[in-house]
Amino acid sequence: MNADEIEIRRLEVECHIGVPDEERADLQKLWVTVRMQPSQGFTGLGDHVGNTVDYYDVSLKIAGLAAKKPRHLIETLATDLAGMLLTTYPLKAVTVEIEKRILPNAQYVSVRIHRSVE
8 A cells, every 4th residue: 555645734825714704804824734645656756746746736726726715614625625636636645634723722723634536
């Protein structure tokens, strides 16, 4: 079983998100961590970025999707991101975690989902 992974940790993105209208009115910062399991492992890549998942491109797509439309829930954004990653890149599986600083007495609130190709 291939367990090679590419991780982008705590990518800062801005988006309009939150349940009340007032919360969604202003841009908010979220932190996104993705763990991607490529369809092909790291063996045989030939040291060419075209043979793997371009994590810079992934970071741009994540930021773009987050900013594309307002959402109520970080759970929805996590689901949208996982679906986009699995359909855009040659991945077997992806884990998406989103952190949001919203509770005054907590460092952050987070959600984490794992999706894989059937």
